[in-house]
Amino acid sequence: MAGNYILNVPKLRRRENFGKWAFAVENFLILEGVDINKEDAKNGGNTASVDEQKAIAKLVMTIDPSLYVHIKSEKTVQSMWKKLKSLFRVVTLVSHAELACYET
Numbered sequence: 001m002a003g004n005y006i007l008n009v010p011k012l013r014r015r016e017n018f019g020k021w022a023f024a025v026e027n028f029l030i031l032e033g034v035d036i037n038k039e040d041a042k043n044g045g046n047t048a049s050v051d052e053q054k055a056i057a058k059l060v061m062t063i064d065p066s067l068y069v070h071i072k073s074e075k076t077v078q079s080m081w082k083k084l085k086s087l088f089r090v091v092t093l094v095s096h097a098e099l100a101c102y103e104t
Helices: 002-008 015-031 050-060 065-071 077-088 093-103
Strands: none
Touching (some): 015 050, 015 077, 065 077
16 A cells, blocks of 8 residues: 555655655654554664564665665664754744644
């Protein structure tokens, strides 16, 4: 099923498209039953379940290969998401206003 709509998710190319990518990926992962905003409590973050591994793979498929170096050491989809967000999310007055619209 993922193949049907993953084509609508742009590849992350650093800061230039993080906002659009993040919006698309969050919705793609919701359709796949993954909550990237939940805290990783199970397993202490050491061993990923099969579902966690699938979620990580789905997220990786939406990232430009040149960015893999930044996320290779991440063990959960949530930590990977936080890492990408910290690296590429640009917060300006305009983007802050746009984010506020999505978060309400």
